[in-house]
Amino acid sequence: MSPSVPSSLAAEDRPNGAVPLRPSSEGNHVLRRETLALDGGLVIDPATKAIAPNISMSVNNILTPGDGAFSAEGVTDLTALPFLYARWTNPTVRQLEQRMAALEGAGDALATATGVAAIAATFLTFLKKGDHLIVSDVCYAGANELARRILPDYGIEVTAVNMSRLGELAAAFRPNTRLVHCESPCNPILRLTDLAKVATLAHRHGALVSVDSTLATPVATRPLALGVDLVIHSLTKFINGHGDALGGIVCGCKDLVEKIRSRAGVYLGATLSAQNAWLVMRGIDTLFPRLRTVSASALRIARFLGDHPRVRSVTYPGLETHPQHDLAKRQMDVFGGLLTFQTENPQMMAVRLASKLRVAHYAFSLGHQRSIVVLLDTAEMMHSTYRLEGAQLADYRAFAGDGVFRLSVGLESVDDLVADLDQALSA
Ligand SMILES: Cc1ncc(COP(=O)(O)O)c(C=O)c1O
Structure with a gap:
C-alpha cells in the first residue's frame, strides 16, 4: 500500500509528488468557478490514480530527514512541514480549504468543526480586551448571542447596528473599532447588506469586515471581490447540502487566515474532522x-x-x-x-x-x-x-x-x- 494521501493545490502542501488533476487555467482561458467547485484543490493520488479524494484519517504524520524539519543541528523548524498533527492541519481538510479558497477567490481558508466555530475563531483572533466590535443587529442567532452576551465578559465592547442603515453604521464607529461583522442575506429575515458600502466605511475607520455568507453561498455572491476582508460559511448548510455533516470555514487573504489559524485555529481546538471535510467536498461537487x-x-x-x-x-x-x-x-x-x-x-x-x-x-x-x-x-x-x-x-x-x-x-x-x-x- 502506498502511504501517499496527497490532497492540495498549493505546491508547498503537496507531499509525495502528487500532481493537480488539471492546472487552474489553460493558456488564457481561466477556469470558471463551476469547474473550480469540482477540481479546485483536487489532486490525484499518484499511487492509485483514484479520481475521488482520499480521506486521510491519520492524526499525525511521520517526520523524516530531508522533509524540511531536520538540519545538521537536528530538528529545526516543525512549522516548515505541510502536515504534522491534525489539529493544525490535515491533508483532506487542507484540500477542502483550498477548494473553498478557489471558489471565494481567497488567498487561503481555515476550516472549522462548525460555522459558529469559524465565527468565534474570527472574533477571538481580531478582538481583544478594550476593542470594539460592530455586529449586525440581526444575524444568525448563535453569532449574535456570542457577540452581545459573551464577548462583553472578556472586556470587548459591542454595538449592534442595522447594517442596511449606513448612516447608523457610520455613527457607530469608535477609535477602537476593529471589526464589523455582518450577514447578507441575514438569517432569519432575509434583509440584505450592501457589502461594498460597508467595506468602504469600515476601511475608512481602519476596521476589518467579516461577512457570514452562508445564505448566499459563493454561487450567489463573492464578498471578497466587493472589498470584504473575511468570508465565513456554515458548511453545514448549502455548501455540504445534504444535512449530514457539520462544518465551518473562514476565507480571506493569506495573512489574515494565517493569523486566525495560528491563534484560534490552534487554541480554540474546533478542528474539522477529515470525514466531514470529505463529505463537504462531495457536497461542493454539486x-x-x-x-x-x-x-x-x-x-x-x-x-x-x-x-x-x-x-x-x-x-x-x-x-x-x-x-x-x-x-x-x-x-x-x-x-x-x-x-x-x-x-x-x-x-x-x-x-x-x-x-x-x-x-x-x-x-x-x-x-x-x-x-x-x-x-x-x-x-x-x-x-x-x-x-x-x-x-x-x-x-x-x-x-x-x-x-x-x-x-x-x-x-x-x-x-x-x-x-x-x-x-x-x-x-
Ligand atoms: C447564517 C448562519 N451562520 C452560521 C450558522 C452556524 O452554523 P453551524 O450550525 O454550522 O455552527 C448558521 C446555522 O444555522 C447559520 O444559519
Whole structure:
C-alpha cells in the first residue's frame, strides 16, 4: 500500500509528488468557478490514480530527514512541514480549504468543526480586551448571542447596528473599532447588506469586515471581490447540502487566515474532522447545480405563496417586492434557496404545517437537499436572542411581522412542493 494521501493545490502542501488533476487555467482561458467547485484543490493520488479524494484519517504524520524539519543541528523548524498533527492541519481538510479558497477567490481558508466555530475563531483572533466590535443587529442567532452576551465578559465592547442603515453604521464607529461583522442575506429575515458600502466605511475607520455568507453561498455572491476582508460559511448548510455533516470555514487573504489559524485555529481546538471535510467536498461537487435548482424553485414557490389566500406576505430577494431587490440584483447572481412567509395565527399554522406537510418537513436548519420549514416567532426571537427595541425592532418587524415561516427549499419537484404547501396551508 502506498502511504501517499496527497490532497492540495498549493505546491508547498503537496507531499509525495502528487500532481493537480488539471492546472487552474489553460493558456488564457481561466477556469470558471463551476469547474473550480469540482477540481479546485483536487489532486490525484499518484499511487492509485483514484479520481475521488482520499480521506486521510491519520492524526499525525511521520517526520523524516530531508522533509524540511531536520538540519545538521537536528530538528529545526516543525512549522516548515505541510502536515504534522491534525489539529493544525490535515491533508483532506487542507484540500477542502483550498477548494473553498478557489471558489471565494481567497488567498487561503481555515476550516472549522462548525460555522459558529469559524465565527468565534474570527472574533477571538481580531478582538481583544478594550476593542470594539460592530455586529449586525440581526444575524444568525448563535453569532449574535456570542457577540452581545459573551464577548462583553472578556472586556470587548459591542454595538449592534442595522447594517442596511449606513448612516447608523457610520455613527457607530469608535477609535477602537476593529471589526464589523455582518450577514447578507441575514438569517432569519432575509434583509440584505450592501457589502461594498460597508467595506468602504469600515476601511475608512481602519476596521476589518467579516461577512457570514452562508445564505448566499459563493454561487450567489463573492464578498471578497466587493472589498470584504473575511468570508465565513456554515458548511453545514448549502455548501455540504445534504444535512449530514457539520462544518465551518473562514476565507480571506493569506495573512489574515494565517493569523486566525495560528491563534484560534490552534487554541480554540474546533478542528474539522477529515470525514466531514470529505463529505463537504462531495457536497461542493454539486453546489452550483443545486443552488441554481433551489433558487429557481424558491422563486416559483415565492410567487405561488404571494397569491395564496392563507399567506399575508412573502419575502424573497428575487421578488420585485423585496425592499432591497435592486441591491439583490447587483450583489447576487442567484437569489438562493431561502424564503420567508407570514400567515394569520402563526402558532396554529405551525401546528398545521407540522402535521399536514407530506413533502416538506417541519424542522430547524436549512440548506439541505430536503425542504424544511419552521416558524420563527418574533416575540420568541426577541426574548431568546435579539432583544431589539424602538427603531431596530420596527425594522425587524417590517420584514418579519409577528413571526416568519422560514422555508429552505430543497431538491424535490417544485410541482410537488407547491401542491404540498397548498394542501397543508389550506387544510
Ligand atoms: C447564517 C448562519 N451562520 C452560521 C450558522 C452556524 O452554523 P453551524 O450550525 O454550522 O455552527 C448558521 C446555522 O444555522 C447559520 O444559519
